[in-house]
Every structure is written in C-alpha cells, then in structure tokens.
Amino acid sequence: MNAPVARERLTVSEPSVFDHPExxxxxxxxxxxxxxxxxxTIIAIHDTRLGPALGGCRMWAYKNDAQALTDALRLSRGMTYKNSLAGLDLGGGKAVIIADPRTDKTAGMLAAFGRQVDRLGGTYITAEDVGISSDDMEIVAGETRHARGTKATGLGDPSPYTALGVFVGLKAAVAHQFGSEDLTGRIVAIQGLGHVGMYLxxxxxxxGAKLVVADIHKPSVERAVSEFGARSVDTKKIHAVEADVFAPCALGAGLNDGTIPELGAPVIAGAANNQLADERHGLELKKRGILYAPDYAINAGGVISIAxxxxGTEEAKVRDKVIAIGQTLTHIFERAAALDLPTQTVADQIAEERLEHSRG
Structure with a gap:
C-alpha cells in the first residue's frame, strides 16, 4: 500500500466551519x-428537504484541508440545486477524500470510506465523481447499501449519461445563441478529457463539430486527436481559444477574474461543477454577451441516471429524462432573457421555488 502523502493541515484559531464563506x-x-x-474524508450534507442527500465522492490531492472543506461545502450546495432542478426527490450532499487518486488510492481506503458513509444511515447517498471510477464505487458498495452508480443498483457508470445531458444542453445553448442547434462546423473547446469529457x-x-482539447493527462489528449481529429492546446490556454463553445469539463472555479476577460467563445456549456469562482461572475458573463449554461443544470444527467x-429499469426511461435537460436549459435561457437576469440567477430561482414548496 502506498503511504498517503503528507499535506498541509488547516490551522484553526476559532470555530471555522460555521464561519466559512461557503x-x-x-x-x-x-x-x-x-x-x-x-x-x-469530509462529507457535507447541505439540504434534505426533498429527500436523502445524494452526491458523488471526489478524490483529489488537495493542497490542504481548508481547500478540501471549501470544495465539499460548495459541491454539496450545488447538488441540492442540481437535484431540485432535475425534479428529483433528493437533497444535496458531497464527499471528498483527501488523497491523490493516481498514487494513494487503495481498496482498503475505498472500503473505509464506504463504512463512513454507512454510519450516516442513509442521510447521505454516495456515487462516483472526479478521481473515483465505477469500479471504485463497487468496492464502496461492498460496505454500504447507500451507494449508487453500481451494477447492483441500476445502470452502472453514470458518466455516459452526464455526457449525454451536457451534449443536449450544449445544443440548446447553441440554438439560443446562434438560432440553430446544428453543430456542423462549430468549434468546441473542451477543457478536461476525463470520463465525461471524452464521451462528450x-x-x-x-x-460534426470541430474540437480543440486540453488535459493534464497526455494519453487522453492523444486519443482525442487520433479518434476525433481534435487539435490540442495547453491547459492554460484552452479557455482563450477562439471557438463557438467553451466546454469546461475539469475542476471548478475556472470562470474567474483572470479567465473571463480572456474567454474566446460566446457560449459556455460544460460538465464541470462550480464553474463560477463567485456568483458575481455570472453577471460578468452576461455583461459580455456570453451565454452560460448553469453547471448544475447541464451536468445533471449522471445524477438522474443513478437516482x-x-x-430492470429500461435505459430508454433514463435517457428520455436526461435528454429533457435540453428543454430545462431552453426554459432557463428564455426566462433569463425575459427578466434580463444572469442565467445562473434564474436557475437558482427555479430550484429554490421547488425547495420552498417541498415538505418540511
């Protein structure tokens, strides 16, 4: 077993969680x-008014524990809104494991995480996320029945459904911005070629789209170039590529004060969670005439599949609900235009309206 890498710990001088900005x-x-x-591990349960908190587990080599806590808090809140907007009777939660998935991950560690989830008695339901594969989740499920995205609980790997939802959502954004959903000849810059990014x-x-891609994992880039005729660029430049659509499919907070002025596409539609570094960045995108597909609306295909x-469930039933993500986004775009509001503000409003009418 590889020894976990020692990392900087969070220094606490006073109660930190309740005062945390996230x-x-x-x-x-x-x-x-x-x-x-x-x-x-940190497991954050944001809201259970609609039902048990469902959200994936992310394994990442966080610089310190404070960074991991920030991610867990932000992602869990995003799951509340994602599940609400998708019409699911589920709350929002998220787990993070502080470890490098390429060097630290072991079957024992995954099993131990499963036992942590099981102690919560179903208040939190886990699934795969960045750094955790469907095979990993099978190990977790060996320790708890509160795991999804496994062969025993349905359709297995949710990544193809996340990618399908992003694809139909991207087409809805293109149709709203350009007047047609036809992607023939459209240039799409994809940031991140993990499971979802590659399916997308x-x-x-x-x-018929033309692809520009970037990823820190060179073999993934080589595959996209070979199989899809993609052009590769540096990961630090992908957001600035002149394109019709920028599709962030890596980690969050990529739309920030530094990157927004450099964006090269009038449409942003990708799978990454928490793409806006701050809520005010949604307004900044609107001011620049950039159409933003709210992340938790467009990337809900995976959670729909595992929910x-x-x-014995027919795959067609799941696919139909995932494909409806396109209609949800069209509604968000039209309502945002009518109210002259940022798209993420309108998506939040719709999610909150359902939460307010929920039980409790």
Missing part, C-alpha cells in the same frame, strides 16, 4: 478518518 446553512458536515488506510468529445465529433435507475 457554509450556507448546511445541515451536517462530517470529518472522517481511518488510521489503518490513511483515509481522510465523441458526441460532438459525431455531430431513477433500478435493476
């Missing part, structure tokens, strides 16, 4: 540790 009335934040495997690249290639799929 703490938004979270119901529960759990810090878990397993000495035998080196597991360090395939959809776009088959639809409604059960053994």
């Amino acid at each position: 703490f938004k009335n979270h119901e529960q934040v759990v810090f878990g540790f397993d000495a035998a495997t080196g597991l360090r 690249a395939e959809h776009l290639h088959n639809a 409604i799929a059960r053994p």
Whole structure:
C-alpha cells in the first residue's frame, strides 16, 4: 500500500466551519478518518428537504484541508440545486477524500470510506465523481447499501449519461445563441478529457463539430486527436481559444477574474461543477454577451441516471429524462432573457421555488 502523502493541515484559531464563506446553512458536515488506510474524508450534507442527500465522492490531492472543506461545502450546495432542478426527490450532499487518486488510492481506503458513509444511515447517498471510477464505487458498495452508480443498483457508470445531458444542453445553448442547434462546423473547446469529457468529445465529433482539447493527462489528449481529429492546446490556454463553445469539463472555479476577460467563445456549456469562482461572475458573463449554461443544470444527467435507475429499469426511461435537460436549459435561457437576469440567477430561482414548496 502506498503511504498517503503528507499535506498541509488547516490551522484553526476559532470555530471555522460555521464561519466559512461557503457554509450556507448546511445541515451536517462530517470529518472522517481511518488510521489503518490513511483515509481522510469530509462529507457535507447541505439540504434534505426533498429527500436523502445524494452526491458523488471526489478524490483529489488537495493542497490542504481548508481547500478540501471549501470544495465539499460548495459541491454539496450545488447538488441540492442540481437535484431540485432535475425534479428529483433528493437533497444535496458531497464527499471528498483527501488523497491523490493516481498514487494513494487503495481498496482498503475505498472500503473505509464506504463504512463512513454507512454510519450516516442513509442521510447521505454516495456515487462516483472526479478521481473515483465505477469500479471504485463497487468496492464502496461492498460496505454500504447507500451507494449508487453500481451494477447492483441500476445502470452502472453514470458518466455516459452526464455526457449525454451536457451534449443536449450544449445544443440548446447553441440554438439560443446562434438560432440553430446544428453543430456542423462549430468549434468546441473542451477543457478536461476525463470520463465525461471524452464521451462528450465523441458526441460532438459525431455531430460534426470541430474540437480543440486540453488535459493534464497526455494519453487522453492523444486519443482525442487520433479518434476525433481534435487539435490540442495547453491547459492554460484552452479557455482563450477562439471557438463557438467553451466546454469546461475539469475542476471548478475556472470562470474567474483572470479567465473571463480572456474567454474566446460566446457560449459556455460544460460538465464541470462550480464553474463560477463567485456568483458575481455570472453577471460578468452576461455583461459580455456570453451565454452560460448553469453547471448544475447541464451536468445533471449522471445524477438522474443513478437516482431513477433500478435493476430492470429500461435505459430508454433514463435517457428520455436526461435528454429533457435540453428543454430545462431552453426554459432557463428564455426566462433569463425575459427578466434580463444572469442565467445562473434564474436557475437558482427555479430550484429554490421547488425547495420552498417541498415538505418540511
């Protein structure tokens, strides 16, 4: 077993969680540790008014514990809105594991995480996310029945459904911005070629789009170039490429004070969570005439697949609900235009309206 890499710890001089800038009335934040495997995890449960909190588990080599806490708090709140907007009877939660998925991950660590989830008794339901594969989730599911995206609980890997939802959402954004959803000849710059990004690249290639790609993992870039005729650029320049659509499919906070003035596309539609570094950046995009597909609206395909799929569920039923993401985004774009508001503000309003009418 590889020894977990030592990283900077959060220095606490006074109560930090409740005063944290990303703490938004979270119901529960759990810090878990397993000495035998080196597991360090944070599970954040934001809101359970609609039902148990569902959200994936992310494994990442965070610089420090404070960064991991920020991610867990932001992502869990995003899941509340994502599940609400998707019409699911589920709340929002998220887990992070502080470890490098390429060097630190072990079966024992994943099993220990499963036991941490099980201790919450179903208040939090986990699934895969960045750094966690469908095979990894099978190991987690060996320790708890509160895991989704496994063969035993439905359709398995949710990545293809996330990518499908992003694809139809991207077409809805293109139709709103350019007057037609036809992607023939459209240039799409994809930032990140993980499971979702690669599936999205395939959809776009088959639809006739021209691809520009970037990823820190060189073999993924080489595959996209070989199979889809993509052009590769540096990861630090992908957002500035002159294109019709910029599709962020890596980590969040990529739309910020530094990158927004450099954006080279009039449409942003991608799979990454928490793309806006701050809520005010949504307004900045609007001022620049850039159409933004709110991340938790467009990337809901995976959570839809793991929420409604059960053994024996017809895949067509799941696909139909995922494809409806395009209609949801069209409604958001039209309402935002009519009210002269940023698209993410309108998406928040729609999600909050459902939360307000929920039980409790």
